[in-house]
Amino acid sequence: MKYGLQFRDVFAAWESILDGVLVTLFLSVCTMVGGLVIGVACAAARVYGPGWLKRLVGTYVEVIRNTPLLVQLFLIFFGLPSFGLRLDGLTAAIIALVINLGAYTTEIVRAGLQAVPKAQVEAGHSLGLSGLQVFRHVVMFPALKAMFPALASQFVLLMLATSVVSQISVQDLFHAASIVQSRTFRDFEVYTVIGVLYLGLAFAFRGLFAGIYYWAFVRR
Amino acid sequence: MIRTFSFIDVMYLVAAARWTLALTVTAFAGSAVLGLALALARIAPVAPLRWITAAYIHVVQGTPLLVWLFLIFFGLPLTGISVNPWIAAAVAFSIYGSAFLGEIWRGALISIARTQWEAGASLGLSLYEQLRHVIVPQSIRVAIPPTVGFLVQLIKNTSLAATIGFVELTREGQLTAAGTYKPFAVYITVAAIYFAMCFPLTQWSRSLERKLDVAR
Structure with a gap:
């Protein structure tokens, strides 16, 4: 059978697709911010906190990193209403994504904090700096520099992973694809165009992060 | 008819997990073959080969797995190639996995010092022999822990095959949740089964990392 590609x-349907791009961008940025906050808080708890808190954060990280995002999403969107907690799709999606990304960023931030040699921290203390001052002037900058590349690639992976929220009918870019597909029956063309758009988003985020890295760590 | 979520449903979910494992094994085999070819092409002394494979890896790593899954499952039939969910999932996961496994293995290959290649060359070994007898045996130590870690990613990613109707653990969970109307209990069970499959591998990957002492 001969098949001619028709993208027209x-x-x-570019308007539906553009709406989808905006929702995907919104979801990604919200999740990156939320996931970073959770990651920093949990990493600090895991490195500096008391024993029980370390174990609690450790359990959170292991449970999330060893189960699929899709199942976490279903658990929050379909499972929580059993307890009378009914969330709309977008809220459930953001909560699930933030919880998911938080576990990964916790590990990245923790590794970054621990990458700073102990001797430097001790040197800071011996100069009479307080705990907070040591963190601010000795630990923070090299730790950020060490964790930045891993964080950036995790964020890009997350942006691509947001496509699963289409499965709870959040109208993101991937959902837009299925709408256009059901209107035009041009499956191959639709998913090719959507794939190229995701690729463009991934390149844009990578470029943005590379720019931030250069601006913050290389230029000075 | 609404039935209760009982022990037999748990057993059905556990039974469905074997399809998750079967898909993981198939996808891993496909990823390994493609990934090895990619890793070798990425370090090959032929520049265009390096460019093409680098582009492939960038494209695959820059698109969601769902797009590949749908492109192959819904898109290919239009071109006259008919695919069932099994084949579509296996092909999509192999394409996706090969890009990641290829990068992991390339990293392992280039982590071996340049002088090792030169030592092999000075003993009169051909390029293939250098790779086969000098470089690969050493880089396997580096490659094993992240490869096991990748297996965990693969198990989790197979859950996406549920979206094209492949009945593995997640899809079976969806069906059970629809039948029993106990979504929370069902998805907690599903998550627990995934955890039981992934956690031992995660721990194994970590202990291998310590034992093989990669930092050395």
Whole structure:
């Protein structure tokens, strides 16, 4: 059978696709911010906190990192209403994504904090700096520099992983694809165009992070 | 008819996990073959080969797995190639996995010092012999822990095959949740089964990392 590719119908639906891009961007940025906050808090708890808190954070990280995001999403969106907690799709998606990303960033931030040699921390203390001053002037900068590349690639992976929220009918870019597909029946063309758009988003985020890295760590 | 979520449902979920494992094994085999070819092409002394494979890896790592899954499952039939969920999932996961495994193995290969290649060359070994007898045996130590870690990613990612109707653990969970109307209990059980599969591998990967002492 001969099949001719026809992209015209797909491009005609550019408004739905653009809406999807915006929702995906919104989800990604919200999750990156939320995941970073959780990651920093949990990493600090895991490195400096009391024993029980370390174990608690450790359990959180292991449970999340060893189960699929899709199942976590279903648990929050379909499972929580059993307890009378009914969330709309977008809220459930952001909560699930933040909890998921938080576990990964915890490990990255922890590794970054521990990458600073102990002797430097001790040197700071011996100069009479307080705990907070040591963190601010000795630990923070090299730790950020060490964790930044891993964090950036985790964020890009997260942006791509947001596509699963389409499974609880959040109207992100991937959901837009299924809408356009059901209108045009141009499956191959639709998913190719959507794939290229995700690729563009991934390159844009990588470029942005590389720019931030250069601006913050290389230029000075 | 609404039935209760009982022990037999748990057993059905456990039974469905074997399809998760079967898909993981198939996808791993496909990823390994493609990934090895990619890793070798990425360090090959032929520049265009390096460029093409680098582009492939960038493209695959820059697109969601779901897109590959849908492109192959819904898109290919239009071109006259018919695919069932099994084949679509196996192909999509192999494409996706090969990009990651290829990068892991390339990293392991280039972590071996340049002088090792030169030592092999000075003993009169051909390029293939250097790779086969000098470089690969050493880089396997570096490659094993992240490869096991990748296996965990693969097990988790197979849950996406549920979206094209492949009945593995997650899809079986969806069906059970719809039948029993106990989504929380069902998805907690599903998550627990995934955890039981992934956690031992995660721990194994960590202990291998310590034992093989990669930092040395």
